[in-house]
Every structure is written in C-alpha cells, then in structure tokens.
Amino acid sequence: MPEDRAASALETGSLSIGYGSEAIVSSLNLSLERGMSLALVGANGSGKTTLLKTIAGLLAPLSGSIMVLGSPPLALPERVAYMGQFHPTSFMLPLRAIDVIRMGRFAALGLFGKAGSVDEEAVEEAIEVMSLGPIAKQPLNALSGGQRQRVFLAQAVARRAELLLLDEPAAGMDASSRLGYRRYIEAAAARGVSSIIATHDIEEAAACDQALLLARKVVAYGSGREVLTASAVSETFGLVGRYEDGKLVVMEPDHGHCGGED
Amino acid sequence: MLDFLVGPFAGNSFMANALLAGILVSVCCGIVGTFVVLRGLAFMGDALAHGALPGIAIALLLGLPGILGAAAGALAMVLGIGLITRRSNLGSDTAIGLLFVGMLALGVAIVSRSRSFSGDLVRILFGEILGIAPAEMALQFGATLAIGIATAVCYRPFLLLCFSPEQAETSGFPARVFHGIMLGMIALTVVVSFKTVGTMLVFGMLLAPAASAALFSRKVGTMMAAASLIGSLSTYLGLLASYYLDIAAGASIALAASAVFFVLLALTRLFRASRSRGSASEEAAHA
Numbered sequence: 001m002p003e004d005r006a007a008s009a010l011e012t013g014s015l016s017i018g019y020g021s022e023a024i025v026s027s028l029n030l031s032l033e034r035g036m037s038l039a040l041v042g043a044n045g046s047g048k049t050t051l052l053k054t055i056a057g058l059l060a061p062l063s064g065s066i067m068v069l070g071s072p073p074l075a076l077p078e079r080v081a082y083m084g085q086f087h088p089t090s091f092m093l094p095l096r097a098i099d100v101i102r103m104g105r106f107a108a109l110g111l112f113g114k115a116g117s118v119d120e121e122a123v124e125e126a127i128e129v130m131s132l133g134p135i136a137k138q139p140l141n142a143l144s145g146g147q148r149q150r151v152f153l154a155q156a157v158a159r160r161a162e163l164l165l166l167d168e169p170a171a172g173m174d175a176s177s178r179l180g181y182r183r184y185i186e187a188a189a190a191r192g193v194s195s196i197i198a199t200h201d202i203e204e205a206a207a208c209d210q211a212l213l214l215a216r217k218v219v220a221y222g223s224g225r226e227v228l229t230a231s232a233v234s235e236t237f238g239l240v241g242r243y244e245d246g247k248l249v250v251m252e253p254d255h256g257h258c259g260g261e262d
Numbered sequence: 263m264l265d266f267l268v269g270p271f272a273g274n275s276f277m278a279n280a281l282l283a284g285i286l287v288s289v290c291c292g293i294v295g296t297f298v299v300l301r302g303l304a305f306m307g308d309a310l311a312h313g314a315l316p317g318i319a320i321a322l323l324l325g326l327p328g329i330l331g332a333a334a335g336a337l338a339m340v341l342g343i344g345l346i347t348r349r350s351n352l353g354s355d356t357a358i359g360l361l362f363v364g365m366l367a368l369g370v371a372i373v374s375r376s377r378s379f380s381g382d383l384v385r386i387l388f389g390e391i392l393g394i395a396p397a398e399m400a401l402q403f404g405a406t407l408a409i410g411i412a413t414a415v416c417y418r419p420f421l422l423l424c425f426s427p428e429q430a431e432t433s434g435f436p437a438r439v440f441h442g443i444m445l446g447m448i449a450l451t452v453v454v455s456f457k458t459v460g461t462m463l464v465f466g467m468l469l470a471p472a473a474s475a476a477l478f479s480r481k482v483g484t485m486m487a488a489a490s491l492i493g494s495l496s497t498y499l500g501l502l503a504s505y506y507l508d509i510a511a512g513a514s515i516a517l518a519a520s521a522v523f524f525v526l527l528a529l530t531r532l533f534r535a536s537r538s539r540g541s542a543s544e545e546a547a548h549a
Contacts (some may be wrong), residue, residue: 054434077434084428092299093424094479103425107419107433139480168435 006069009034009163009194010055017047017054023062024050024216031124032196032210034162035189039205039224040198042214043237048198049085049167051214055196056082056165071164077107083152085168097143097151098136101126104158109172126158131177144174153181164188164195170193170204182207202228270505279399281389284515286402287455287467288493293413295493296486297444297473300424304469305355306343306445311363311452311465313339315369318386318456323376328386329401332456337366349442350547388512389460391501398457409447413486416443420521421482463516467493469519470519477523477530496522 002068008031015028025047032038039050053059057074069076078223081104104126105119108244127136130150135143143151149172156164164185170178182204185195197208205211211227211235213219220227271277298307317335318328339361344513373383413420419435423444427437448468455464471493472485479485499522500515507514 026296033492053428056428058428074432074434077432080432082428082432084426092476094481094485096480097482100425103418103422103429103433106422106435110417110434111415177462207374 004103007258008032009036009066009069010038010196011067013064013065015054015066016062017057017059018062019050019156021062025218026108028064028218029111030221032194032214035192036210037185037195037197037208038210038212039208040196040212040231041202041205041236042202042219043200045216046236047216048214051212051241052082052147052165052167052196056080058082071230073192078159079162079166080089081107081159081163082165083156083167083169085171093140095140096137096142097126097132097147097154100122100140100151101154101158104155107159122158128159130182131180143194146174146177149173150177157184159250162193163249164193166195167177167198169197170199170201202233217224218255267502272504277501277505279394279509281498283340283391283402283438283458283503284492284497285398286406287464288408288460288471288497289490290402290409290451291454291464291467292471292488292490293409293474293486294447295468296475296482296489297420297424297446298468299472299476299487300482301444303444303448304325305358305362307452307468308465309343309358309365310336310339311468312369313364313365314461315451316365316372318461318522319369319372321349323372328398328456329453330378330460332453333449335365335369336453337454337527340392340445340449345456358461358486385460387460387462389458389463389516390512391458391511392452395460402454402458405450409450416440420444425453458511459515463512465517466519467496470516470523471496474519474523474526477526492522492526493519 006213010030010032012028012030015025015029015030016023016026018024028051039064040051042048050059053075054219055068057068057072066073068128070078100226101123102115105115105122109115109119125131130153132147132150132154132191135147140148140151149169153166153169156169173181174188185207188195195208196229199205206224206228208224211224212221213227213232215236215238220229220232271281295307298304298409298440314332314335317333317338319331321328321331321334342355342361343357344409345353346360350357365416370383370385371384373453402528419440420431422430422433423437423440427441430440431437451468452461452464459467471489473491474487475485479488494512496519500518502509502515502519503509506513
C-alpha cells in the first residue's frame, strides 16, 4: 500500500512508557522519517530499553499513541527487526552461527513458507556485512561474546527490514566490527532503512541523525550534533564534561579533572 | 549371543509389545524432551508428571479412566502455575515447586485413604509396560504422531522460543501461544505415557535421552532424532535387564537411560580431551 510505505518510521504522541503501572518516561512526542536514524542515549535504568521494547511491541504503552511504519507495534513483523540485549538461553543451543542468522528469515517465511534463494541471499549478505564467513559454520557456544554479538546483529540484518530496533548492538565488538556495523547502518539508511539504536556510546549517538537523551525523562531531543551538548550529556549521565569533535571529555563532578572518554 | 539379545522379544508377546510401546514413548519424549532441555523446562516437566498423580487417583476412585484424571491433573497444574505467577511476585519456579509438592501430597493422601489403591500407586508411579493393551498402544501411537506433526508445524516458533521469546514475539509468533502449545505437548506426553512408564519415570525419559543428545548434537533436529534413538536404546537395554535380572521393567528402562547419559558424558569428555591434545601436538610440530 503506497500510503503505508510513505508513513513515518515512528510517530508517538504523548507516549508514556513503563512496566506495570509505573511510568518510567512520560510525554514522548517523537517522529522519525524513513531512512533516518535515532539514538536513544541514557544511563542504566533511564528508559531507553523500555522505549525500544515499547516500539517493538514487547511492552504495551501506559498511555498515548504510537505508530510504527504507519501501523501499531507488532503489526508488521516482517518489516521491523528487533535485536534485544540478552539472549540468556541461547548459549547452550545446539546451533551454528549460520542457523541463528537463518532464524532472521522466519518472520518473512511464517509457519509454512519454504526458504528460497531470496532467503539464502539475505543470509549470505548478513554474513558478509558482519564479516562472519570464517565462523559461520561454528557452533554458537564455541564463539566469544563479541562474535556472538555479531551473529545476533547479523540475524537482524538478514531480516531485510525497513526499521531496525537495536539495543546496544555494538556491545563487546572490536573496533573493526564496530566499523563494519556503522558502515552497514549508513548503507541501509541510503536504501531508506530507518534505525533506532539504544546506546551508552556518545560517538555512536553522534553518528545518528537524531538523538533522544533520557534520564527517566526527556533531557533533550533533536538533531544528534545539536542535542549532544556537554550540559545535556552531563544531565543524562550525571557527569561533568565537554563534547568536542564527536568525543566526550568527561570529568569527575567533585574533582573537575579529566576522567576519560565516551 | 544373538539369542541372548533377541530371544526375550522373539518368543514373548509381552516383551515385544513392551519394546514397541517403549519406542513410541521414546520418540514422543525425544521430541518434547529436546525442548524441555533447551528451554530449561525440566522442573515444569517434573511438576506435570507428578501433578497428574492426584488426577489419576481421583479418576480411579470414581471409576473413570486414569488417562482422563491424568489430563485433568496436568491441566490443573498448568493453570495453577499461570495463576500464581500472574497474581503474585513469585517466579514460576516457586509456583511450580509449591504446586508440585501440593499435588504430589494430595495424590498420596488420596491413595493412602483407599487400601485397595496400594498396588495401583506402584503402577501409577512406575507404569506397567509389560501389561500394555493394544488400545493403549494405539493411543500412544496417536499421541506420538500428533506431537510429531505439531513439532513440524511449530518448528520455527519453537526454535525462536528456545533462542529468545522476544525474538519469537517480534517475528510474528506470539510467545505465549507457542509456549502454551509446548506445555500442552509436555502434558500430552506425560498423560499418554503414564500407563507405559509411569508418572515418575516419564520424567526420566523426557530428560535423560535429550540431555544425552545435547552432549554431542550440533543441530536441534539432530538432537531430537538422537534423543529418540537413545530413548529407544535405553528401552531395549532396560527390558533386557528386566528380563534377565528380574527387576521392574519401568525402573530398569529409566536406569538404562541415566546410565547411557553418564557413558556418553564420559565418552564426549574423552573425545574432546584427545582432540585438544591432538591440536596441541600439531601446533608444537609446526612451531
């Protein structure tokens, strides 16, 4: 449907999110166009994973409205890819990396669909994007944490979705894998694929078109470069620092000396 | 030698029927047990097996078929666990533990009230594989077929559930629905298998062959097939031991399944140790 395809990747109106009846963040008014990326930035417990799960349809909104690709959350599973933070039971599964990536095609195949050349192409592409060729046929439980993370991300890539919902996708990855992942997000955006990425990483957030800074409330929302100011980041993470050329120089609040980056 | 291995089954219809029934239970338990092991549902499987006990006891008391009581008991267990988990802050393991003890105690209380039940209790707990009737065998075959078909249809959502229920949900397969189907399959396995191996030993057949297969399987499908084969082998070895050593058939099958697990555990450890020694000496030769 052309109208549906033209709809924004995400539209929320006065959205309140949380668990049970407890609101974690309220009054969220967000809009993300097709092909754009949005970083959800915040400390642990700030509400970024809760928001990502609400967009994915795993949590019901407490109040307000939310539309994902012009439809309610979970209505278009074959067009939205979600990569969660933990896969606690996956470590003991008798699966090879390629089997996990193939699971990314299940949304498109449903219960009875027969996997064909399109599905194999999508899997091959995901393997290439995440540079998993040499380990694709290894058992999942023989891989390191960073390698597993790349496999999980490749599963999301294999879905060939129009919207990617990624929770700390680069956690545990080495510099080269991070670069591959960033290049994929940029190439996907050029094809009109939107992404919403929950992250602690200010550099990763700065690379996105928009950023939403959360601290159990909206600290700032807008263009990544504009909202990632030293004061907004300080309020988000409870730190003192300054933001220079895509790098955050953090200082300990009490002593004022430089404490590190990111 | 051949006579020693085949003889007990060739000229004895009780033993032949027991072997066939045991193989059907093994296939059923191999498929379902694979998901029980991969999803960490062992405690749930145990609870369903023991939750059936008061249902069977009440059914026998009322003169109804035991299988109806077993189904009612398993259903009460599933509903009870769901109710406690939803209405309290307690985790499902606590809910399962509470109901497990309660249902088992209720079953024993009912049985102890009726003196005529003492023999039945042993049969309920350990089955009567040597006295299996054709109708019960047909029922076991039907259940095995139904579980095979349900697994083939739901294979993708089941695999996703094992990997991450969130991935199942966001891939368009409602996690609660498919988790419910999986629990239904465990309950069906327990209910139809209690006549053959009993409520106590069906749990062993659910767990031991699948756990053995998990030691070396690299694919879920392979694990199911291997678990079914290991269960069938355990049935054969158990019946053979029962025949020659004159011990209870159900118990000897479960013992054989546990023994196979430990043998395979030792073999896989030996294999891995020799493989890592091989790669270490290869590296040393290259250095």
